[in-house]
Amino acid sequence: MIRLQNISKVYSRGARPALADIDVEIERGDFVFLVGSSGSGKSTFLKLVLREERPTSGDIYVAGRHLNRLSSWRVPHLRREIGAVFQDFRLLPNKTVFQNVAFALQVIGKGRHHIESTVPEMLDLVGLAGKERRMPHELSGGEQQRVAIARAFVNHPPILLCDEPTGNLDPGTSVGIMRLLDRINRTGTTVLMATHDDEIVDQMRKRVIELRGGQLVRDQDRGVYGLENV
Amino acid sequence: MRLRFILGEVWNGLRRNSTMALSVILVTFVSLTFVGAAALIQIQVDQLKDDWYGKVEVSIFLCPEQSWFQQCAAGAVTPDQERAILTVLEQGSVANLVAPGGIYYESREEAFEKFTQNDTQGVWASLTAEQMQASYRVKLSDPEQFQVVADAVSGLPGVEFVKDQREIFAELFRFLNAATLIAGALAAVMLLAAMMLITTTIRLSALSRRRETTIMRMVGSSRSLIQLPFMLEGAVAATAGALLAIGGLWFSVRYLVEDWLKGSVTWVEYISAQDVWIVAPWLLAIAVGLAAFASVVTLGRYTRA
Numbered sequence: 001m002i003r004l005q006n007i008s009k010v011y012s013r014g015a016r017p018a019l020a021d022i023d024v025e026i027e028r029g030d031f032v033f034l035v036g037s038s039g040s041g042k043s044t045f046l047k048l049v050l051r052e053e054r055p056t057s058g059d060i061y062v063a064g065r066h067l068n069r070l071s072s073w074r075v076p077h078l079r080r081e082i083g084a085v086f087q088d089f090r091l092l093p094n095k096t097v098f099q100n101v102a103f104a105l106q107v108i109g110k111g112r113h114h115i116e117s118t119v120p121e122m123l124d125l126v127g128l129a130g131k132e133r134r135m136p137h138e139l140s141g142g143e144q145q146r147v148a149i150a151r152a153f154v155n156h157p158p159i160l161l162c163d164e165p166t167g168n169l170d171p172g173t174s175v176g177i178m179r180l181l182d183r184i185n186r187t188g189t190t191v192l193m194a195t196h197d198d199e200i201v202d203q204m205r206k207r208v209i210e211l212r213g214g215q216l217v218r219d220q221d222r223g224v225y226g227l228e229n230v
Numbered sequence: 231m232r233l234r235f236i237l238g239e240v241w242n243g244l245r246r247n248s249t250m251a252l253s254v255i256l257v258t259f260v261s262l263t264f265v266g267a268a269a270l271i272q273i274q275v276d277q278l279k280d281d282w283y284g285k286v287e288v289s290i291f292l293c294p295e296q297s298w299f300q301q302c303a304a305g306a307v308t309p310d311q312e313r314a315i316l317t318v319l320e321q322g323s324v325a326n327l328v329a330p331g332g333i334y335y336e337s338r339e340e341a342f343e344k345f346t347q348n349d350t351q352g353v354w355a356s357l358t359a360e361q362m363q364a365s366y367r368v369k370l371s372d373p374e375q376f377q378v379v380a381d382a383v384s385g386l387p388g389v390e391f392v393k394d395q396r397e398i399f400a401e402l403f404r405f406l407n408a409a410t411l412i413a414g415a416l417a418a419v420m421l422l423a424a425m426m427l428i429t430t431t432i433r434l435s436a437l438s439r440r441r442e443t444t445i446m447r448m449v450g451s452s453r454s455l456i457q458l459p460f461m462l463e464g465a466v467a468a469t470a471g472a473l474l475a476i477g478g479l480w481f482s483v484r485y486l487v488e489d490w491l492k493g494s495v496t497w498v499e500y501i502s503a504q505d506v507w508i509v510a511p512w513l514l515a516i517a518v519g520l521a522a523f524a525s526v527v528t529l530g531r532y533t534r535a
Contacts, residue, residue: 072453079450090445101444107451109232155449166424 001159002026002049003191007058009044016057018044020214026192028158031185033201034194035225036211042194043081045211046161049084049192051075063158080108080227083152083160087167089144091136097123097147098132116152126180127152142173146180153184160184162193166200174200198225231456239459240466243435247509248432251467257427258471261420266479268413269509275500278399281499283373286395287334290294290315290383294363295336302390303374307364311388324382338362363390380400419525421520424471428464428524435530436460457529464503464521471518480506527528 002025009019019041026032034042047053050059051067060067063081070078071103071175091100101119110118121130126146145165152160162181166174178200195201201224202210208223209216244251294300312335314433317323319333336344342359370379373396380392384436436443437479486501492500 074453076450081450084448090448092440092441092445103445104449106232106235107446107453107455108449109455151445151449193270211352 001030001063002027002192002199003059003061003103004048005059005061007048007055007060009041009048009053010056017214019048019055019085019211022042022058022211022216024209024216026190027190027200028190029179029185030207031182031191031204032193033098033206033208033223033225034192035112035196035201035206035208038198040211041214042211044214046159046163046192049159050084051078065104075110076227080155080171080179081159082156083149083155083157085148085152085160085162085165087164088170089136089141089148089153091144092149093136095136096132097128097134097136097139101151104154108155117148117152121153122150125153125183126136127176127192141174145173149177149180149184153189157189159190159192162191162195164195165193166195166197171199175203178204201225235479235516236459236462237454239439239463240386243439243459243463246438246467247431247435247463250434253418254424254427254464254467255471255474257420257424258468258517261424262419262472262475262517263478264413265516266475266506266509266513268410268417269390269512270411270483270485270501270505271406271413273505273508275405275410277404277499277501278406279373279403282399283396286298286373286398287332287367287369288376288379289393290363290366290368291390292364292366293388295360300389301385304387307388310388313363315383315386315388318383319366319379320388320408322382324379327372327375327379329371331368334367334372336365336367336458338364339418340363340428345481378516390472397422423461424468425524428468428521431467432460432464432525432528436462460529462524462526464525465518467516468521469514472513475513476506476510479509 004024005024007019007022008017010017018138020039021038022045028042034045036042036208044053045119048055049062051062051070055068062078065074065078067078092103095103098119101122105115106116120129120132123132126149128143128146128150131139131143136147139147145168149165160181165181166177169177173195179191182204205222207221208218210218210220292307292315293299293305295306298302316333316335319328339359339362341362341364342357345362346354346357368400370376376394376396380394383389384392443456480503483501485501488502489496513524
């Protein structure tokens, strides 16, 4: 589903590479934690997958597309196959919960009928049934993140990228979000989640890819957050 | 769905940035009014030229008995010389420039008649027909070709000098052309200001809606859908300005020229409100082009894919 071959990324000439010679393959339906301290290259990794950045060298394949050769006008089609969730939720404050989720479908040209049937389903899935007409500021952080996940997943993309989705949430709420992501993963969706949250990683026991200073230092099935915890 | 979405975004953008939108509308209004005024002045100039040049003649004055001109030192023009001049006009190299039936011989008596008929005070009472001079009055098929005709006959024996009546209007046309230039220069400055304002408006709009555009990029909406609302915002504001300019020009021509000038200064063929419709599409095209150019310059940077 996602394949990086000898990927390196250098932002400015002469600087230390943000990613150095990374080789990773993530299969369809995998659940993968991407861990590492700040500046280890996690964000660059995700940006390469989203094709917000291009690699300096190496090949990257996402959802059957060779991103090195993907022309910029095809990029929107790639992004429709990738849902993205962020630490700061990125909801539109002047739209209701329903409108926030519907927005993702509107702007890729889905019809009103489709939207009106899909969005409530999705809100039901993330546990927000009955809160369609709330505004984001009326929701708790966990609920806001659920809206964001609903928006990312409403188009049923085969890949879900999560950049520290629990970074702004308390541990109890985080567990709820993780259950939701796990549920989405069980539908066959590949989930790639960058995180600092060692408790979650240790509890979930999923595949862990650890980056340090741009290098891949660990790729472990059913792993934990830090090696010292093993 | 998409159309409704785009139009909704455009409306929201204009409403949120209403002062900016208004300033774009006003600046394009003023600048396009100047552009339109310059164009209308030129239409008026062309119309006056068509009208007046059709009436003016080239006057070939023939040597009288006494003349200060060197070329008339031999005395008054002879009938042979007159025939020679006529031959040049009718059959020579300039024959095709002369309007059909456009050559008229004005004898000394006729000139005397014309000259004295308005003289009720007797100022010219001592003047006799012998002191006047005969002339050929020539209408040209193309008045612009005066110089060619003048060169062809001015050296001929018996010709005192050649006069182009257009010289009477030359000053007026110079004035009107200068007015066109000034209006054009003001228009250029204002258009530049309009373009920068549109650029700023689009930029502000794009910045204030960065949250939306970021999400749109993330969920894979096409670049055209992301950028179109901003482009349309600029285009709508500029078009509104152009429509105001067209309205203003129409109003001015209809009430200032057609109703007022036409009633008080009657000897001029004026432009009519119809002429505004000739200029109008160009003003709209300029407005849209301006907005499009400003969008292209701005959007690449602010809503990258």
